[in-house]
Amino acid sequence: MKLLLVQVTRNKQGKPSRVQQTLIADSVRVGRGSDCKLFLPDPRVSLYHALIVRRDDDVFFMEAVGGTLMLAGAMERVIKLAPGQKILLGSFELNILPPEGEHELGIAWELKERMEDDLAAVKSHVRAGLPNTWMSKRKLSWAAALPILVAFLAWPTLNALQPSAIRSAKAKAALTADEAWDPGPLSSAHQGFARDCAQCHTVAFQHTKNAACETCHRAIEWHFARDTQAAVAMHKAVFEPAGSPTKCASCHRDHKGPMGLVRKDSQLCTGCHADLKSRVATTASPNITDFGKDHPPFRLAMRVPGKSGDATVVRVPQKAGSRGEQSNLKFPHEVHLAKRGVRGANGLVVMDCATCHVPDESGARFKPVTMKAHCQDCHSLEFEPTAPTRQVPHGSVDDVLESVSEFYAQAVLSDRPIDVVFQEGARRPGERLSMAEPAKRLAALAWANQKADAISQELMEVRLCILCHEISRVSTANGTRAGTNSTRSWKVEPVAITQRWFPKSRFPHVQHKLSACKECHDKTNSKSSADISIPDIKKCQSCHAGNEPKSGTVRGTCGTCHDFHLKEAKSNRSAAHPVNTPRNPTAHAEKVAVRQ
Amino acid sequence: MRHRTFLAYRQYRYLKASVLVVVVTTLIYFSTQFPLGHYGGTGLGYVLGTIAAGLIVWLMWLGIQKRRYAANNGDLKGWLSAHVYLGTTLIVIATLHTGFQVGLNVHTLAYVLMLLVIFSGFFGVYAYTRYPALITKNLGEDTLTSLLMKIADTDKQIKVLALSASDEINRHAMRAVTDTRIGGGVIAQFRHRPRNCPTRLAAEYLEEGGRSLKSSELHLNRELFALMLHKQKLVDAARSDIRYKAMLDVWLYFHVPASCALLAALTAHVVSVFFYW
Numbered sequence: 001m002k003l004l005l006v007q008v009t010r011n012k013q014g015k016p017s018r019v020q021q022t023l024i025a026d027s028v029r030v031g032r033g034s035d036c037k038l039f040l041p042d043p044r045v046s047l048y049h050a051l052i053v054r055r056d057d058d059v060f061f062m063e064a065v066g067g068t069l070m071l072a073g074a075m076e077r078v079i080k081l082a083p084g085q086k087i088l089l090g091s092f093e094l095n096i097l098p099p100e101g102e103h104e105l106g107i108a109w110e111l112k113e114r115m116e117d118d119l120a121a122v123k124s125h126v127r128a129g130l131p132n133t134w135m136s137k138r139k140l141s142w143a144a145a146l147p148i149l150v151a152f153l154a155w156p157t158l159n160a161l162q163p164s165a166i167r168s169a170k171a172k173a174a175l176t177a178d179e180a181w182d183p184g185p186l187s188s189a190h191q192g193f194a195r196d197c198a199q200c201h202t203v204a205f206q207h208t209k210n211a212a213c214e215t216c217h218r219a220i221e222w223h224f225a226r227d228t229q230a231a232v233a234m235h236k237a238v239f240e241p242a243g244s245p246t247k248c249a250s251c252h253r254d255h256k257g258p259m260g261l262v263r264k265d266s267q268l269c270t271g272c273h274a275d276l277k278s279r280v281a282t283t284a285s286p287n288i289t290d291f292g293k294d295h296p297p298f299r300l301a302m303r304v305p306g307k308s309g310d311a312t313v314v315r316v317p318q319k320a321g322s323r324g325e326q327s328n329l330k331f332p333h334e335v336h337l338a339k340r341g342v343r344g345a346n347g348l349v350v351m352d353c354a355t356c357h358v359p360d361e362s363g364a365r366f367k368p369v370t371m372k373a374h375c376q377d378c379h380s381l382e383f384e385p386t387a388p389t390r391q392v393p394h395g396s397v398d399d400v401l402e403s404v405s406e407f408y409a410q411a412v413l414s415d416r417p418i419d420v421v422f423q424e425g426a427r428r429p430g431e432r433l434s435m436a437e438p439a440k441r442l443a444a445l446a447w448a449n450q451k452a453d454a455i456s457q458e459l460m461e462v463r464l465c466i467l468c469h470e471i472s473r474v475s476t477a478n479g480t481r482a483g484t485n486s487t488r489s490w491k492v493e494p495v496a497i498t499q500r501w502f503p504k505s506r507f508p509h510v511q512h513k514l515s516a517c518k519e520c521h522d523k524t525n526s527k528s529s530a531d532i533s534i535p536d537i538k539k540c541q542s543c544h545a546g547n548e549p550k551s552g553t554v555r556g557t558c559g560t561c562h563d564f565h566l567k568e569a570k571s572n573r574s575a576a577h578p579v580n581t582p583r584n585p586t587a588h589a590e591k592v593a594v595r596q
Numbered sequence: 597m598r599h600r601t602f603l604a605y606r607q608y609r610y611l612k613a614s615v616l617v618v619v620v621t622t623l624i625y626f627s628t629q630f631p632l633g634h635y636g637g638t639g640l641g642y643v644l645g646t647i648a649a650g651l652i653v654w655l656m657w658l659g660i661q662k663r664r665y666a667a668n669n670g671d672l673k674g675w676l677s678a679h680v681y682l683g684t685t686l687i688v689i690a691t692l693h694t695g696f697q698v699g700l701n702v703h704t705l706a707y708v709l710m711l712l713v714i715f716s717g718f719f720g721v722y723a724y725t726r727y728p729a730l731i732t733k734n735l736g737e738d739t740l741t742s743l744l745m746k747i748a749d750t751d752k753q754i755k756v757l758a759l760s761a762s763d764e765i766n767r768h769a770m771r772a773v774t775d776t777r778i779g780g781g782v783i784a785q786f787r788h789r790p791r792n793c794p795t796r797l798a799a800e801y802l803e804e805g806g807r808s809l810k811s812s813e814l815h816l817n818r819e820l821f822a823l824m825l826h827k828q829k830l831v832d833a834a835r836s837d838i839r840y841k842a843m844l845d846v847w848l849y850f851h852v853p854a855s856c857a858l859l860a861a862l863t864a865h866v867v868s869v870f871f872y873w
Contacts, residue, residue, distance in 0.1 A: 032759050044770070046763050066763050119748040126744060126778040128838045130845045133782045137852045144857035152702040152864035160871065180702040181868035183636075201872040208873070253632055265631040 001054045003028060004103035005038060008095075008110035016110075022103065028052040030089065031066065042111065045090035052081070052105075060105050062087065062094075081105065088112075152180050164198055171196035184255040191258070200254070213248040221565040234280055238272070251564070264559035266290065266547045273558075291556040292546025298537050300501050303327075311496065318537075324530030328470045328493035333523035333531075344378040353517040363510030365499075381464060383407075383455055392459065397490050400459065405452035412444040453488065460490045469493065501534045505561040601725060605677035614681040618688045621647075625692045634695030636703070636869070644693035648686055652710065652862060655683050656855055683717055686710060702868060706861035713858050716851040727844045734836045743834045744778075750827040757820050762813070765805065769820060772798035776831060779838040786839055786846075788832075795831050799824040 031049040046066035070088035083098035097106025159177035341348035381391035470493035544556030758769035
């Protein structure tokens, strides 16, 4: 067969130029192999890609050998060649031409897809440098910063600007806006509103207001009483400088954990008290910086009886207090603490401190010692030997006298076999005084009054009351006492045992229970109730160092013993001073709990 | 010859300054006492916090400044030296500011982000001291572009030679020429020897096929094999170059966004502290 091969190339403008070649062969190999008649020099063409053969008469076929043939988008193994066909063979396009002249078949071939420039080809497969990837510092930065700004700045800020009712409602949600702003756990007492910051932080960009604290802490005590104008002025000068009150938060910092927000450090106090005199010129308090160094001697709260029967409390240095307590009670500890015991109703009773001094529920102090609970077992108030079960009440003088007088009147009128009745001849044993014998009855009453008067005097002045109480004889104001013809009566001085010697400090006994009582209060040789057995500062300092701990001692900061908010400062203290409460025998003192 | 690094700038001027800052703040911290212990809200806490926040903002500003002064090489070294050393002091200053108190909140978030920024910066310092030397050593006299030109040249030779090779060999050779990718996406840029690299596969095929070839084809095969090994060496070098440069660069894609996140958290921290004072 005779073939016309036309190679088409194009210049830059796309203008084609043709190179023609006539080929005579039985079959024509197509490929990039050098032995191929139709030589297609391109790597994408197979070495021996296809074969053109003539079958029978004038029919030409192209058969795929090592490569593929594409005709009108379809892959073919064998193509019956016809003029007008465009066959893709690798990167070449073969155009089948109609027979022309002596040529039985014409094929025009053209490289359709040029191989790129080599360096450009290599470069097209190279991507270097992270900026050429999806990564972008700018985008990543926004992606990292924006969520933080939204979640931790915008959301809480916008939330805080909403009305408090809405905020409080939102505080119940599982996740609150300003949770992430919480710098630390609140104290236990405040955890109830931990999720609603605005409960305390009422105004943005301002310190917590005292009013927020006082919403709940209404009755907080002051640092000192403001019962005089001078005290009020002093309070203003010290705690409201420049008209703005000292912030609660300046001492009470929350978000410091559940252990509470009461400062125990000395700085709290020494901030002012180290140089108090320069701050408050009129103060009587000395400057103090450290319990271990310059704490003044303790002062005892002494009760000083006044002329008109009332008493004032004066704090005096401990040494001056040695003149003794004026409690109006006679109680020699020595007798009661005797090692061999004290003779009681049922034999010897051996007592120690705990027999009478029982810790109260808090363990800080002691329950009041009462006649009924602690004394009366031995100190029976019986008055008539023939009636040992009868006792006078431990109450007012009038109650005692009345009780005695009633007893003897009743005895003389009834058939009680009281010897004295018989002896006086008022009636014989077994004899009843009837209404029909008024003279006898009057005689009996006279006897009873006389007897009662004598017994009362004996109780008051000799045998019973005088043992513990300060008794003086008085005349009744309105003539004879009711129901008697006696004008005698007695006055019992009210017992006023000092309950708090150091009203401005705390001393929790329970925390010191490892020490024996007598290490601080040695009463074994105390013959008088005037003796004061309160340890002095040296005793405390033997265990408590100052602000800095020392070997063998524990720290003793101001807060160890003192409170800032003093209870006595709560209101005008003149009304009822809690230091010493006179125990008034006329009011059943046993039942009156002694104020701490 | 090893040139002086930014770390030793002006006889370690900023190292000395930083050590001084750390020692002084630590001494002050441990010689002062506060009623509620150390935390951000004490007087010292506020001072340390202000210093730390100021440093953070200044160091970030430095990052922007560094770009502006990029032309001025001498200054750049000083900026960088200060950036590294003073940035490191933040670990101490900010930790003392916290008073060693942490929690699940925006405050600790800022602190943690700051540590992340600093430690990613440490990787940067490591990268700056390690990879430039490796890059130089790897490239030798070349540059990445010259390597690529050499690869293109080799490709050309491979293509010519492969025209006469068998179809199978040609296919491998052509794939090595057309499909060998260098660098690429984020992960690809860190790959030293990607699996299924066509050049490597072609070289292996040529090596394997070379044993069962007729002597006429053997010569061609050997020549192709030699070319392919040469190309592989060039490709490896180009890939290493890309990888080293990516290592030199990649930490910044953490360092910078983390810094921005830190700035955001720091802002939230400061605002929140004074919002609920």
